[in-house]
Amino acid sequence: MSWRNPWSELEVLRRELDRALGIEPGRSSTPPRVAFLPGRAARAYPLTNVSEDTENIYVQALAPGLDTDKLELTVLGNALTISGVKKGIEGVRPEAFHRSERAAGRFVRSIELPSEVDADRVTARYASGLLTITLPRAAAARPRQVQVTLG
Amino acid sequence: MAEKTVATPVEAAGQASEKETTRAEERYIAPPVDIYETPDGLTLVADLPGVPVDGLNIQVKEGILTIEGNVKVESPGTPVYREYELVNFFRQFQLADTVDTDRITAQLRNGVLELTLPKAEAAKPKTIKVELG
Numbered sequence: 001m002s003w004r005n006p007w008s009e010l011e012v013l014r015r016e017l018d019r020a021l022g023i024e025p026g027r028s029s030t031p032p033r034v035a036f037l038p039g040r041a042a043r044a045y046p047l048t049n050v051s052e053d054t055e056n057i058y059v060q061a062l063a064p065g066l067d068t069d070k071l072e073l074t075v076l077g078n079a080l081t082i083s084g085v086k087k088g089i090e091g092v093r094p095e096a097f098h099r100s101e102r103a104a105g106r107f108v109r110s111i112e113l114p115s116e117v118d119a120d121r122v123t124a125r126y127a128s129g130l131l132t133i134t135l136p137r138a139a140a141a142r143p144r145q146v147q148v149t150l151g
Numbered sequence: 152m153a154e155k156t157v158a159t160p161v162e163a164a165g166q167a168s169e170k171e172t173t174r175a176e177e178r179y180i181a182p183p184v185d186i187y188e189t190p191d192g193l194t195l196v197a198d199l200p201g202v203p204v205d206g207l208n209i210q211v212k213e214g215i216l217t218i219e220g221n222v223k224v225e226s227p228g229t230p231v232y233r234e235y236e237l238v239n240f241f242r243q244f245q246l247a248d249t250v251d252t253d254r255i256t257a258q259l260r261n262g263v264l265e266l267t268l269p270k271a272e273a274a275k276p277k278t279i280k281v282e283l284g
Contacts, residue, residue, distance in 0.1 A: 062200050098193070
């Protein structure tokens with residue numbers, strides 16, 4: 001297993017640049033990408049942020065207005081698949097719309113996780129339009145303290 | 152319903168802009184909305200992910216509807232891969248005089264805000280019966 005996050009180097013570089021330019025941490029120099037319109041463009045939906053600590057991998061997906069009954073999560077090895085439906089507005093004549101900027105529809109997205117996870121202990125929470133998935137690392141992928149004996 | 156804040160074109164929808172005041176520290180984005188007419192008035196639906204009920208501020212002042220959402224999100228762990236960054240939401244609309252501002256109702260569910268803007272009684276169509284004499 002030799003997964004290397006190709007973006008981590010860029011992330012480090014970005015932070016270095018921010019520091020050099022005197023931008024306080026947490027406020028990025030680039031405009032935040034916040035588009036979350038499914039079906040509007042050939043971009044991945046939902047947008048996800050991945051973070052980790054020694055115990056877990058956390059996936060946070062930006063997905064407001066999901067139908068929770070149709071939300072499905074599958075984990076296989078180190079791949080997580082999110083699929084579901086964002087409900088649109090039904091029963092309104094097209095000419096009654098003044099604005100229609102929110103898109104809707106079915107979506108499916110698979111993301112590769114930084115390490116193998118224990119699929120049986122995955123938990124997910126959906127609150128205020130954000131889906132937070134906690135994936136405990138598989139025992140084999142967890143860092144282990146090695147005791148050194150002096151001899 | 153006219154837009155007060157500058158409309159975000161679809162191409163630039165992913166970019167946040169700075170509020171047009173010098174002292175405002177925070178950045179904001181205009182949330183995408185759907186506005187449609189119903190027999191009783193207008194309904195506005197907006198996507199506001201990450202905004203809890205107590206972070207939402209809706210105001211009507213001098214015919215201008217302001218929707219402001221303060222994002223509250225806890226992200227555990229150290230980031231390894233980022234595709235989005237949540238910032239606060241802000242958008243304003245000019246309301247028509249026909250909206251009965253006292254009866255506006257709001258509902259927030261799963262990051263989606265639904266605002267009902269009922270028409271004033273005076274603005275509703277009335278059928279006048281003509282009597283034959």
